[in-house]
Amino acid sequence: MTSTGNDIVALKATNQQRSIHPRFYSKILSLSEQELFYRQVIKELSFEKFVWLLWSVKESVYKFMKRSEPTLLFSPVKIIIRGIDSPFRGGVTRFKYRQWENKNNQAGEDLYKCEIVFGPAIFYSRSKVHDEVIATEVSQNKNFDYSYWGIKSIDSPSxxxxxxxxxxxxxxxxxxxxxxxxxxxxxxxxxxxxxxxxxxxxxxxxxxxxxxxxxxxxxxxxxxxxxxxx
Amino acid sequence: MDRQEIIDELKKVLTPYMEDKELLGGINEQTDLIKDLKINSANLVDIIIDAESKYNIEIDMDSAEKMTTVGSCIDIITEKMNSKT
Structure with a gap:
């Protein structure tokens, strides 16, 4: 199936206190996903960012699938993230660009990568995580061949x-x-x-x-x- | 609590997550939370938690995934309220 899905979360527009409350994140993350947080490879992420990173991955998968299954409902806990690779860059930084767009054959620097299972389908995600924003793109092609992706900050939130x-x-x-x-x-x-x-x-x-x-x-x-x- | 009373309370739950509050004036049971009310999907879990508090119910995720329109929200809230009695 040829499709694409992406998502973006502006962290200032989320409720930080609520994001880290079990009542909130248990509706998004499975127990196995909650355990992923405590693995050393993603220790540089706050739990809040971890929750929204996984949300953006799951929402992106849903958008990818919804194109071919219009009646599909979004149920985050049914989209399972079974592994996360961290870019190991020593900390989360500000989104210092006005806009960012991927280049052809660009290596995945600065990107968090996940492998995701949804029913019989396997997906791959790549995400940019910054202090203010988390953005994700998903594909069924691990190398994201022929895939184009862009992120931009704008002046008005309307x-x-x-x-x-x-x-x-x-x-x-x-x-x-x-x-x-x-x-x-x-x-x-x-x-x-x-x-x-x-x-x-x-x-x-x-x-x-x-x-x-x-x-x-x-x-x-x-x-x-x-x-x-x- | 009848369906109209639930709608009236549901409007209070949805309002904080809407940029254009006037859209609430025209809602009916077919109104889609994201497409029609322009609510960002990142707020869907907030709405479920606020509804749980407002109606003193617990909404499991199998039910929550169906809460895409005003009508389906009322169906789930009614079902959960009735199951308590």
Missing amino acids: YEAQSEAVRAFVLNRLNSILAHDYTDLSIGKNLQGYPVLLSGARELNIPVSLAHHDRFIAYSFILSPNIHTH
């Missing part, structure tokens, strides 16, 4: 501003890659409310995922290899 900015952000990247192949690109919605990429009135078979929360926006999309080589 829903309308987020929605408009994330569409402009992803279209800017898509136009830079697809200008030779397609014209008049825009983002529409299908009947289930999922974003679709249009060229004029024609829907393209290029899955796009959008995420926004407070003053942060993010996208992911995946291209087929023949388009990617342009």
Whole structure:
């Protein structure tokens, strides 16, 4: 299945005290996932960030799957994270960019990587974790081949501003890659409310995922290899 | 507590997580929490916990995953309240 899923969490817009309360995190994390926190490899993460990292991974998997299963419901504890690799960089830093976008064949520096099981399916995630924001992209391809991902901070936290900015952000990247192949690109919605990429009135078979929360926006999309080589 | 009374209380639960409070004026049982009320998914667990406190019930995750619309929220809350009596 060709799909993509991403999520972003603006930590200032979450309730820090509540995030670390068992009543809250037990609705997101299984017992085996709670035990992951105490492994040495992720000791640099606060428990709050750990909870939201796993939330963003699970939400991204749900968005990936929902595209092909419109009736799917989001149940975080049913999406199982069975391992986390830390980037070992000695601490979490600020999101110092106005925007960040992955580059082709970029090694996974600074990225937390998870392996996830949901029913019979296996997923891989990569996440950027900063003081203010956690962003995740998931794929069924461990190397994230042909996968494009971007994160940006914006000035206004209003829903309308987020929605408009994330569409402009992803279209800017898509136009830079697809200008030779397609014209008049825009983002529409299908009947289930999922974003679709249009060229004029024609829907393209290029899955796009959008995420926004407070003053942060993010996208992911995946291209087929023949388009990617342009 | 009838369904209308539950809706009235549910509005108080949802309000803190909505940017445009006026959207609550037009809600009905088909209203989707994320698509129609523009509630961020990161607040869904907050809403479940607040509903548990408001109605003095416990909502298991199998039930929580169904709480996507106002109507399904009322169904689950009613079921949990009735199971206490």
